[in-house]
Amino acid sequence: MKQSGRVVIITGAAGGIGRALGNAFAEDGDTVVAVDLPGRGILEFARGLGHRHLGLEFDVSREKDIVELCGRIEAQFARVGVLINNAAIGPIMAATIDNSVDVFRHTLAVNLIGPFAMAREAARRMQPGAVVVNVASLAGVLGNPRRNAYAASKAGLISITKSLACELAPRGIRVTAVAPGYVRTPMVDRLERAGEMNLAAVRRRVPIGRMARPDEIARVVRFLASPQTGYVNGSVLTVDGGWMSFNQPGDAHPPVGEIPAAELSRPAEQRGARLVLVTGGANDIGAAVARRFAANGDTVVIADRDGVAAAELAGSLGGEHMAKSVDVAVESEVVGLFEEVRGRFGRLDVLVNGACVADTFGPGNQQITAQLERVLDVNLTGAFTCAREAIKMMRPGGVILNVGSIDAFLPSAPRHAYEASQAGIEILTRCMAAELGPGGIRTATIALGSTRPSSVAGSAKVGDIAAKVIRRRIPGRMGEPEDVAAAAFFLASPDASYISGSTLCVNGGCTSFGNTGFATDLDQEHPVVDAKWLSFMP
Numbered sequence: 001m002k003q004s005g006r007v008v009i010i011t012g013a014a015g016g017i018g019r020a021l022g023n024a025f026a027e028d029g030d031t032v033v034a035v036d037l038p039g040r041g042i043l044e045f046a047r048g049l050g051h052r053h054l055g056l057e058f059d060v061s062r063e064k065d066i067v068e069l070c071g072r073i074e075a076q077f078a079r080v081g082v083l084i085n086n087a088a089i090g091p092i093m094a095a096t097i098d099n100s101v102d103v104f105r106h107t108l109a110v111n112l113i114g115p116f117a118m119a120r121e122a123a124r125r126m127q128p129g130a131v132v133v134n135v136a137s138l139a140g141v142l143g144n145p146r147r148n149a150y151a152a153s154k155a156g157l158i159s160i161t162k163s164l165a166c167e168l169a170p171r172g173i174r175v176t177a178v179a180p181g182y183v184r185t186p187m188v189d190r191l192e193r194a195g196e197m198n199l200a201a202v203r204r205r206v207p208i209g210r211m212a213r214p215d216e217i218a219r220v221v222r223f224l225a226s227p228q229t230g231y232v233n234g235s236v237l238t239v240d241g242g243w244m245s246f247n248q249p250g251d252a253h254p255p256v257g258e259i260p261a262a263e264l265s266r267p268a269e270q271r272g273a274r275l276v277l278v279t280g281g282a283n284d285i286g287a288a289v290a291r292r293f294a295a296n297g298d299t300v301v302i303a304d305r306d307g308v309a310a311a312e313l314a315g316s317l318g319g320e321h322m323a324k325s326v327d328v329a330v331e332s333e334v335v336g337l338f339e340e341v342r343g344r345f346g347r348l349d350v351l352v353n354g355a356c357v358a359d360t361f362g363p364g365n366q367q368i369t370a371q372l373e374r375v376l377d378v379n380l381t382g383a384f385t386c387a388r389e390a391i392k393m394m395r396p397g398g399v400i401l402n403v404g405s406i407d408a409f410l411p412s413a414p415r416h417a418y419e420a421s422q423a424g425i426e427i428l429t430r431c432m433a434a435e436l437g438p439g440g441i442r443t444a445t446i447a448l449g450s451t452r453p454s455s456v457a458g459s460a461k462v463g464d465i466a467a468k469v470i471r472r473r474i475p476g477r478m479g480e481p482e483d484v485a486a487a488a489f490f491l492a493s494p495d496a497s498y499i500s501g502s503t504l505c506v507n508g509g510c511t512s513f514g515n516t517g518f519a520t521d522l523d524q525e526h527p528v529v530d531a532k533w534l535s536f537m538p
Helices: 016-027 043-049 063-077 101-123 148-171 186-193 201-207 215-225 284-295 307-317 330-347 369-391 415-441 454-461 481-491
Strands: 007-011 031-036 054-058 080-086 131-135 172-182 236-241 275-279 300-302 323-324 350-353 401-404 441-448 502-506
Touching: 007 016, 007 063, 007 101, 007 201, 007 215, 016 031, 016 215, 031 043, 031 063, 031 300, 043 201, 054 063, 063 101, 063 201, 063 307, 080 101, 101 131, 101 148, 101 330, 131 350, 148 172, 148 236, 148 502, 172 215, 186 300, 215 236, 236 502, 275 284, 275 330, 284 307, 284 330, 284 350, 284 481, 300 307, 323 330, 330 369, 330 401, 369 401, 369 415, 401 481, 481 502
Parallel strands: 007 031, 007 080, 031 054, 080 131, 131 172, 172 236, 275 300, 275 350, 300 323, 350 401, 401 441, 441 502
Antiparallel strands: none
């Protein structure tokens, strides 16, 4: 049977997020296998998607049903391209002493054991390029009273996402997860009617002032399942409107008198080219980011210390793109840059803080403070200064993206200044999300893993740079500048409208690998890393 696109299994497809997922993948030309419990209307939903789609009734808590389901799908479609583990039991909302062990076990069976078994059976029918996306929850990251079983199951699902990502990477299968905050679904509506949830209080707690729509979660899942995220593996992306970024008493957003319109339906998208400023935009990752936005028809300002390279790139892109020689560590130069942009364009829609330098690789007792200060001035203070000036020019809908590193989470001696700067970048993103959310400005961090620099890729191929030692720590493949560009473009898009303060790890699974030894067996002798390559490591 000839199919258009991939075969996509969606569990829990009759619910609010599940239906949005089915619609999103069907619109892309994929064949959707929508599955849910009997009596949930899943057969009717699948028929509504079109003739090539399939609806099946099954119980994710029963292993026998899972094996039979995947066997039937294999017989009809031969292989599986994407599995989305979306089925779940919502929180019981009962005190610990009122929860029975049977209820606790059943929650784990549906929310954790079932998704694991689904991934196991689907993986047996997957080929390289296939993807598993688990729909977890913010409850699996942050503690909440009276949600023991639900929270434990979602935390376990996040952990399984990472361990499966490492295990399946050698087969070319990626595993990722989303952790939604509050989403306006029928389940949430029922909880509000039952008096178990105060949605007005929820909106006050979210910096952007509303709950998510199901389609906003679906669009993030669709991105994680796309070929554009080939270097995103084991990552868990929070989609919470900035909830995790707010950490003080009181409300994150002023009270909202009625249900926000954007909570009920997707706003009309603004037409026309955006104005995008990329610092460190002349070479490698920055240049890839600039090219990606320019290819979309956006106008790009390329700011870099290397003014010649910036001008050459701007000229090659055509259009009204602008190049400027700027040292982001010098406040007066940053202020001058933004004044010039304001005078020429009048606004700024997207800022990508990509300027970065690495510190020396010497022991801490041999490093002088001037070296540390330079790294912090460029990587952290420079990013702050650019963000400060950008905010003055942004309207609601503006986006600030900070390009960071997995070194914020996995520090390695002796890169003291660099790692401190990256930790600072990650929390700076969160602080700005909490502050700017009520004004309609979003922020996000892209945490890079080891990425192959285009300027030395040829040298790596002939052995001048020993990339193999780096590759051994990556469960998947080595990253490319275009992987970062794709992440930046998505995070700045309307499809990421409920992402703020979040960190997207683009590292092939490095942050998911916790074993001793190597994540990838290259069957090669362990080489010595060339210092030139180390300058491009995160």
